Amino acid sequence: MRLKDYFIELLKEHGIDSISTSLKLISRDPIQQMAVYVANGKANVCRGSEGKAFKLNGEPVSEAKAFVGDCSNAVFGRDELIERTEGFPYVVIDCQFYDLHSKKEKSKVKTQLRATLGVIRDFMWDDRLAITGKKIQEFERFYSESTASFIKEKNFDRVILLDPNAEEVYxxxxxxxxxxxxxxxxxxxxxxxxxKIGRDLEREGIDFTSAKILLRGDTIGVPDRINTIAEMVLLTVLDGIEVEEAIRRVQSNLVARWRLKKELPKITKRLDSKRPFRFVLKSDFRKFDWLNLSYRDFLEVCRQMDYIVVDDSLFEIIQKFEFDEVKGAYKA
Ligand SMILES: C[S@@+](CC[C@H](N)C(=O)[O-])C[C@H]1O[C@@H](n2cnc3c(N)ncnc32)[C@H](O)[C@@H]1O
Incomplete structure (x- = not known):
């Protein structure tokens, strides 16, 4: 469940089946964004209609029963909404190594932190993000001195460190x-x-599990940006989506193509003619429906790797040629 699901439950309990706001809406999901305004303590739910109005499924309507904004006699606010929620995790971004990055990388870290806050708001609200180890301009309000002190203060039961070099698989x-x-x-x-973050936690006596995210046994193809890792985890734990599907949803074409480059050599076939070549079948594209790839991406990668893409009907003819087991090749 996302924050908006609890928000909708509460609205319904108060007999509210449509909601409006004149606050700025930039998210694809106006109801989640209104829920975030309330959970962040920036607004309450009030009777009446103001600004843009929506049914609780997000469909626009002309007028609503209530609005998210400022009023003296609110129907409910932050405390009632947050009390209702359960099972939302904290996402801690450990930035202790921030100063060891180049200027360009620091700017990328900041871009990814901004995107991570966006992800946090798509599912939960701002309190669930912590940035530890370095007070970074623009993110001061999320700052905690260290991951260990943050965990001790919150007294968490179960902590998972996402580490591509861990033994365990997430x-x-x-x-x-x-x-x-x-x-x-x-x-x-x-x-x-x-x-190294894990070793710090061990030194501080913190109980945690390190786990790596793998896509069919390999980290290649798993997007490694901070925000994409956060999104994969939240899609899995809050939306109940399988890890592989969560990866596919956040995977860029570029990352998918890297993985395809690793997979294609395993399935190519060779034809020894005057000019020997390696080929794949058009239908092989379907074997990679677990990657976020278009058929054009597939053709492009084959071109880059010098593999010919042959029609399946042509392969029926090639199969009639003699097959050399030692060379693993058809002989024309
Ligand atoms: C760009 S990665 C940095 C990885 C770093 N070079 C290392 O070897 O530890 C940024 C963060 O994303 C997370 N991450 C990236 N890929 C991951 C994977 N396949 N499994 C688990 N966590 C991953 C980790 O928390 C990591 O610290």
Whole structure:
């Protein structure tokens, strides 16, 4: 469940079946955004209609029963909404290595933090984000001194550190707190930095699990931006989506193509003629429906790898040629 689902429950209990606001709406989901305004303590739910109006399923209407804004006799506000929620995790971005990044990387970390806040607001509200280890301009209000002190203060039961170098594989387990490294890998070698966060936690006596997100056994194809990791986890734990599907939903074409480059050599076939070549079948594209790829992406990767894409009917003819088991090739 997302925050808006609890918001809708509460509205219905108060006999409200449509909601409006004159506050700025920038999200694709106006009801979630109104719920965030309330949970952030920026507005209450009041009787009457103001600004843009929606049914609770997000469809626009001309007028609503209530509005999200400012009034003296609110129907409900932040406390009643937050009390109602359960099972929302905290997302901690550990930025202790911020100063070790280049100027360009620092700017990327900030861009990803902004996007992560956007993700947090798509599912929950601002209180659920913490940025530890470094007070970064623009994000001061999310700052906590260290991940360990934040965890101790909140007294969490179950903590998961998302670490691409962990032994365990993440398969959708829920937790009170998910830790992501505030790390951008553009220059230098930052391999293993997330595990250093884990070693700090061990030193502080914190009980946690490190887990890596894999796509069919490999980190290649798993987007590694801070915000995409947060989104995958929240899609899994709050929307109940399987990890593989969550990865596919946040995967960029570029990341999907990297993975395709790793997969294609496993399925190509060889034809030894005057000019030997490797080929794949048009229908092989369907084998990769677990990657966020268009048929054009598939053709482009085959072109880059010098594989010919042959029609399946042509392959029926090739199969009649002699097959050399040692070379693993058809002979024309
Ligand atoms: C760009 S990655 C940095 C990884 C870093 N170079 C390392 O080797 O630890 C940023 C953060 O995203 C998370 N992350 C990225 N890919 C992940 C994966 N496949 N599994 C788990 N966490 C991942 C980690 O929390 C990591 O600290």
């Amino acid at each position: 398969s959708g387990e829920k937790a009170d707190c998910f830790i992501i490294g505030g790390i951008v890998d553009k220059t230098g070698n930052k391999k293993g930095w997330t595990s």
